[in-house]
Amino acid sequence: SRPAAGEPAADNSDFKGVWVYIEQFQGKARNVGHELLGEGRKLADAMGEELAAVVIGAGVEPLLQELFASGADKVYLLEGSEYRHYSTDAYTIALTDLINVYKPSVILIGATNDGRDLGPRVACRVGTGLTADCTNLGIDEESGLVAWTRPAFGGNIMATILCPNHRPQMGTVRPNVFKRPEPNTTRSGEVIRVASKVKAEDIRTRLIELLTIGETAACNLDEAQFIVAGGRGMGKPENFALIEELANVLGGAVGASRAAVDAGWKPAIHQVGQTGKTVAPKVYIACGISGAIQHLAGMSTSDIIIAINKDADAPIFKFADFGIVGDVLEILPVLIEEFKKL
Ligand code: FAD
Numbered sequence: 001s002r003p004a005a006g007e008p009a010a011d012n013s014d015f016k017g018v019w020v021y022i023e024q025f026q027g028k029a030r031n032v033g034h035e036l037l038g039e040g041r042k043l044a045d046a047m048g049e050e051l052a053a054v055v056i057g058a059g060v061e062p063l064l065q066e067l068f069a070s071g072a073d074k075v076y077l078l079e080g081s082e083y084r085h086y087s088t089d090a091y092t093i094a095l096t097d098l099i100n101v102y103k104p105s106v107i108l109i110g111a112t113n114d115g116r117d118l119g120p121r122v123a124c125r126v127g128t129g130l131t132a133d134c135t136n137l138g139i140d141e142e143s144g145l146v147a148w149t150r151p152a153f154g155g156n157i158m159a160t161i162l163c164p165n166h167r168p169q170m171g172t173v174r175p176n177v178f179k180r181p182e183p184n185t186t187r188s189g190e191v192i193r194v195a196s197k198v199k200a201e202d203i204r205t206r207l208i209e210l211l212t213i214g215e216t217a218a219c220n221l222d223e224a225q226f227i228v229a230g231g232r233g234m235g236k237p238e239n240f241a242l243i244e245e246l247a248n249v250l251g252g253a254v255g256a257s258r259a260a261v262d263a264g265w266k267p268a269i270h271q272v273g274q275t276g277k278t279v280a281p282k283v284y285i286a287c288g289i290s291g292a293i294q295h296l297a298g299m300s301t302s303d304i305i306i307a308i309n310k311d312a313d314a315p316i317f318k319f320a321d322f323g324i325v326g327d328v329l330e331i332l333p334v335l336i337e338e339f340k341k342l
Contacts, residue, residue, distance in 0.1 A: 012105070015167035018044040019076075019104040021095065022055045022067060023114055025086075029055075029063050031180055031223055032110030034070045036173055038181035039137055040108055041071035043146060046139045049105065052076060056094050058084040064191060069183035073190070076102070080196040085207040086114045088121065090198045096125045097197055104168045106146050108137075111172035112222065119172045128166035134173045135278065145169065155275040155294065175222040176280040176301070219253065219269055225282045226252025229272055229299070230260055233288020233309065233328055237265040242332040243287060249339045255279065255299070257289045273298035287328045291316025308332070 020040045022033035037053060044051040052074040053067040058081050067075050078094050095118065099107070107122075109115040111133045123130035131148035135158075140147040145162045148171045152159040163169040221227060228250065230243040240254075247254045256266040258273055272279055274294040284302035289295060291307070291314055299305070300319060307320035308328050317323045324331055 012167045015103045015105040017050045017052055017074075017102075017104045018047065018106040019052045019054055019108070019168070020072070021107065021109040021115070021118070022053050022063065023086075023110050023112055024055065024057050024060055024063065027057065027059045027062065029066065030110060030112065030175070032112060032115075032173070032175040034066075034180040035175065035178040036108040036110060037067065037070040037072055039173070039178045040106075041181070043106060043137065043139065044073075047105070047144070050074060052104070054078075054095065054098065056083050056091055065185075065188075066183065068187045068189045069185050070181050071184075071187070074192060075189065076192050076194055078194050078196060080198075082196060082198050082200075082203065085210070087203055087205065087207070088117055089203045089205065091118055092121045092125065093198050093202055094194075094196065095122045098194060099126050099168060107168045107170045109170070109172045111174045115172050119170060123170045126168070128168055128170055129163050131161045131163070131171040134171050135177050137171075137173065146171070151274055174278045176278045179280075179301075221253045221255060221270070221272065221277045221279050224253035224279070226250040226285075227255045227272070227279055227281045227283070227299075227302070228252060228285045228287065229255030229257065229270075229289060230266070230287045230328075231257035231289030231295075232259040232263070233290075234260065234265070235288070235329070237263075239329060240265055242329070242336070246285070246332055246336050246339065249336055250283075252281070252283075255284075257292075257295050286316055286320070287332065289316055290314050291319060 018040045020036045023030045040051050050073045053072040054076045056078040082090050109119045119130050134148045134150045136149035138147045146169045147160050149160045228243050228247040230240055255272040256270040260266055261268050261271045274297040278298045280301045282303045284299050285306045287308045305320045306322045307316040308324045308331050310327050312325045
């Protein structure tokens, strides 16, 4: 049995290794898995332990090489038709069993919709804690434990959390806070194929049909290469149609500042910033956004930042690679027409 919170430290010496859960969709690994392999590599090296990737799915064998190239020493592969689509029951059972058998010391999971569903369930079943939605990771010098950092109290403080008594040390980490490592295609490693213990009666929900609704692409801020974001300077919710149109022409996603979200102009799922999403697209177009520090915290690692603002002294221009001083309502229609021609 595991000690309850506050009990003296248990002997955790049989827990070894850093694991990264690789989320995949239709056989393609989400970027966040690679980002966490890069960060997991640093933790594993500092701890003198191995780095393993865990892949659950159907037809995911082709992922092996890219996971080694991103830094994994080992891959635990759980293949089966019951894993074709993400299922809370099947994936929770699979990951819980794997932890109970192989006893990793640390597990990193992307703070995506699926990761946020899976992580806490697994943590509860194996009797450990979980630090959710981390924005930084490190090693606590004194204890050698993983130091998980996350915004707390509405983003007003950054809390660093340790997990002294229980194993594994688990956390979900926001996509895009770490860079995907450069692939090293000369690397290879060990593959451990794990037989499924999931029984049909364990799965209480089934995916009947996968529908792609209009908003989906526009909401996918995590993986978008182009993001067009609007702020209070858009004036009213109807004007967000211009943001949506430009995002659509560029094949990108729609972002929003907290001011726009708080005003009810866009749902919170679009919010970029300290208390919203962290994004790192190739191009981020900020429209009528002043550039408050809390907004910058979520988008400043974008490759190219373009700002449109009618105030030439707006702070966003200090961080933008390209700036357009003018009224968004006049400039956006021109940009939409020009990009349509490309
Ligand atoms: P404003 O600051 O009001 O800026 C509007 C801009 O639009 C101005 O620069 C103005 O010149 C320009 N403008 C106006 N009309 C036009 C026009 N017609 N054409 C062109 N430009 C125009 N904010 C976030 O975004 N994300 C977060 O996650 C977040 N987390 C926070 C957490 C905490 C704890 C706190 C205290 C704050 C947080 N904020 C966050 C809020 C943040 O401090 C700012 O208040 C917010 O980002 C401002 O949004 P904005 O830039 O849209 O609005």
